[in-house]
Amino acid sequence: MALEFNKIVDQVSKMGRMLDELDFDLGGRLQVARERFAAASDLDFIHRRINLTRQPDISGYRGAAPLDAPYHEPINAVFPAPKPAPASGTVIAADGSQIYPNEQSPFHYFLINTGLFVYHHGSDETPLQLTIPQLFFHKEHVHDKSGRLIRSRTVDARRTVTEMQQLGKLAWELRDQPRPLIALYDNHLMFSVNADITGHEFLMNDYQGALVHLYDTGALLAGYVDNPTRSRVVIRLLYLLSLTDAEVYRTDLSTGGDLEGLRDIHLFDMILKPGERSALMVQNSPRNLKFRQRGESYEIAYFYLKVSTGYQSSIARVDIPMWVARDKTAVTELHGLLIEQCRMQGRNPYPYALTRADELAVVTSRDKAKLDEMIALELRRKGLDPHPFSAKSWGKELARSTKRAFEI
Numbered sequence: 001m002a003l004e005f006n007k008i009v010d011q012v013s014k015m016g017r018m019l020d021e022l023d024f025d026l027g028g029r030l031q032v033a034r035e036r037f038a039a040a041s042d043l044d045f046i047h048r049r050i051n052l053t054r055q056p057d058i059s060g061y062r063g064a065a066p067l068d069a070p071y072h073e074p075i076n077a078v079f080p081a082p083k084p085a086p087a088s089g090t091v092i093a094a095d096g097s098q099i100y101p102n103e104q105s106p107f108h109y110f111l112i113n114t115g116l117f118v119y120h121h122g123s124d125e126t127p128l129q130l131t132i133p134q135l136f137f138h139k140e141h142v143h144d145k146s147g148r149l150i151r152s153r154t155v156d157a158r159r160t161v162t163e164m165q166q167l168g169k170l171a172w173e174l175r176d177q178p179r180p181l182i183a184l185y186d187n188h189l190m191f192s193v194n195a196d197i198t199g200h201e202f203l204m205n206d207y208q209g210a211l212v213h214l215y216d217t218g219a220l221l222a223g224y225v226d227n228p229t230r231s232r233v234v235i236r237l238l239y240l241l242s243l244t245d246a247e248v249y250r251t252d253l254s255t256g257g258d259l260e261g262l263r264d265i266h267l268f269d270m271i272l273k274p275g276e277r278s279a280l281m282v283q284n285s286p287r288n289l290k291f292r293q294r295g296e297s298y299e300i301a302y303f304y305l306k307v308s309t310g311y312q313s314s315i316a317r318v319d320i321p322m323w324v325a326r327d328k329t330a331v332t333e334l335h336g337l338l339i340e341q342c343r344m345q346g347r348n349p350y351p352y353a354l355t356r357a358d359e360l361a362v363v364t365s366r367d368k369a370k371l372d373e374m375i376a377l378e379l380r381r382k383g384l385d386p387h388p389f390s391a392k393s394w395g396k397e398l399a400r401s402t403k404r405a406f407e408i
Helices: 009-021 026-040 044-051 152-171 202-219 231-239 245-249 264-271 286-294 328-342 350-360 365-381 391-401
Strands: 064-066 089-100 109-121 128-136 181-185 220-226 281-283 300-308 313-321
Touching: 026 231, 026 264, 044 064, 044 231, 044 245, 064 109, 064 231, 089 328, 109 152, 109 328, 109 350, 128 245, 128 350, 152 181, 152 202, 152 391, 181 202, 181 328, 181 350, 202 286, 202 313, 220 328, 231 264, 231 281, 264 300, 264 313, 281 286, 300 328, 313 328, 328 350
Parallel strands: 089 181, 181 220
Antiparallel strands: 064 281, 089 109, 109 128, 220 313, 281 300, 300 313
């Protein structure tokens, strides 16, 4: 039975009345943020203020910071799109999809499918398309130490590690292709694994090992975050810069203070023109410190980028490891090729290679049904009864399956 929309009309109306009472007027705060951003040109002062927040008696600051000298850029700098863009290059994109383990299945497994797409910029060479499906079924993979089925979050973490590993392997195989060699990943690079994730220490080590492999290839690794609505690290920096030293000691720096409610995309959507990027920055956080402790080349930096197709524009956050951030030529090449990639999809300002990698990686419900059939057949060959559905599940399957109408 379909959702009875007539029964939720009043509830939607109540939601609308609630929205009327919320403060959605960001105009005043946005103007204050813009003025503070324009004034944030003294890098020495900013460095001193950031160092002050790192004192043990200061409330935890998780905002933006400039890179260390001599690689730092003025926080309020804006960089235009490189002209011309690189004449040639190789863009590798990776994305992944998964099938989660099912408690009711007679045979527990999960699947990770990685899609890899290689675009040869400035060449007529046909793009390379690869899919790498991996089926995990061993008890040590599918169950934790207590014998319980692993949770979806563990599969998600393994998918992330697998994507980065496959990206590194392919970048190594293509290391002799035309440069720059761009390796695109569809998410933040500052990956972390909570202690409640099965095998969290091994996963984190494998992820960092993949970063080392990518470093060895000389690839320009970038984590592309489309529409980063949760990011407010620059807003927190602007609030920090508005305080006196005495106020810093008695202020909760985990919020945006008088700029609370603003996000970085609000600010940079106003400041950046299509094709422009912000200054390079790092996030001041214990998580990023762990990457730096692995080696200075592995600390994660980022910049904001306004991409456009001519019809529509969007703010993206681009994470890059420090081995890329400290190379001005590499940053310029990455900037230029990202702009070119985002112009290739008509009205959708998003990197073409990442779109194609996602198409390759996706696992549909039909794919899952086919895989379940294959597993059931294999179980029958071994003399086992697969029993793919409980009575309850079978009833749901019958009720929700595609129905065929018959007429007398």
